[in-house]
Amino acid sequence: MDWRAVTFDWNRVRAFLVTAEEGSLSAAARALGLTQPTLGRQVEALEQELGVALFERHGRGLRPTPAGLDLLTHARRMGDGAGDLALAVAGLSDGLDGEVSVSASDIYAARLLPPILARLHSAHPGLRIEVVADNALTDLRRRAADIAVRNVRPGDPDLIGRKLRDADARLYAASSLLDRLGRPTTPEGFAGAPVVEIDGTGALRALMAGMGFPVEAMPFPYRTSNFVIAWEMVRGGHAICILDDRIGDAEPGVERILPDLPPIRFPVWLVAHRDVRRARRLRVVWDALASELR
Structure with a gap:
């Protein structure tokens, strides 16, 4: 390979x-933790x-332009390679100090993770844990997070998964x-009840209809893809919504x-890249x- 021909900057x-x-x-600037002008100059x-x-x-x-689309395929391979290198580097250290990123749904990140992470920090003060609150499937191959809490089994052969439990979701409303x-x-x-x-x-709607609720006669005046917001609507007495009973049953009022x-019923999986085993x-x-989510 002629290394002199490789002159562009990975950044x-x-x-x-x-x-x-x-x-x-x-x-993109938000995803990389850069300012928009800095990112624009790099592009x-x-x-x-x-x-x-x-x-x-x-x-x-x-x-992307047609030229950009041609380059994108190669850039993705470079991104995968950079992610693999970062995982390998993480595995070289057997220390506990350093960063670990954990991805989970917004409601799990807000309600279930904080006490677990606080106990982790108390036991291992050198750990710095980033919480990625995302209801989509975080791309672990490209290091969007190190570990993810998901509701689906991983299909990528480079990922490992452990099924923690079958969780139960129920419909809740404020008293x-x-x-x-x-x-x-x-x-x-519940005809006329807001959801x-x-x-x-x-x-x-389909789920509630299957349970016998008269959804045609029930207003659905609010919509959100954020479970934290939906749960605040429930807590405030504004509407009915569905949630994991581990969170819902613990909520006063x-x-x-x-x-x-x-x-x-839905599954809860813990997922990570296979190299998770190599970094302490x-x-x-x-x-x-x-242990704690199970």
């Missing part, structure tokens, strides 16, 4: 790759170095809302709307999460 390639995947300079420098335009304006964002509704004893009695919908897929309804600090965090 510039990384700036291009993340901008292409995030769709805008502002989103512009790569364009000047290669002598081609890599992006074109598309609405409020950016999309004050149930009092205003007259405390119905059947699903049919906060999670995302725009209609999944919660909130009740299962029909305690005898069967739960909605990652193993320590993995083991603590596996």
Whole structure:
């Protein structure tokens, strides 16, 4: 290989790759922890170095030009290689000091992780833990996080997973809302009850319809993809919503709307790259999460 021909800067390639995947300079800058002008200069420098335009304006964002799309395939391979190198470097150290990033849904990150992470920090003060609150599947191959709490089994052969438990989700409302509704004893009695919908897929409507609720007669005046916001709507007495009963049952002033309804069961998985076994600090965090979330 002629190493003299490899003259471009990886940081510039990384700036291009993340901008292409995030769709805008502002989103890419947030993902990389850089300022937007700094990231923009890196992308512009790569364009000047290669002598081609890599992006074109598309609405409020950016999309790769044909030349950018050609480069993107190679940049992704470089990104995967950089991620593998970072994982290997992490495995060279057997110390406990250093950073570990943990990805979980917003509600798990807000309600379940804090006491676990506080106990970890107390036992291992040198650990610095970043919490990535994300309801999407965080890309562990590209080091968006080191460890993730998910509700699906990993399909990537480079990832390992441990099923922690089958969790139960139930429908909840504030006691004050149930009092205003007259405390119905059947699903049919909740006609007119407000519900906060999670995302725009209609999944919660379909789920409730399957449980016998008259969803055609129930307003869905709120919608959010953020479970923390939805739970605040429940706590405030504004609407009904669904949540993991480990969180819902512990909330003062909130009740299962029909305690005898069967739960909605879903799996909880702990997922990481296979190299998690090679770095002691990652193993320590993995083991603590596996033990306490189970």
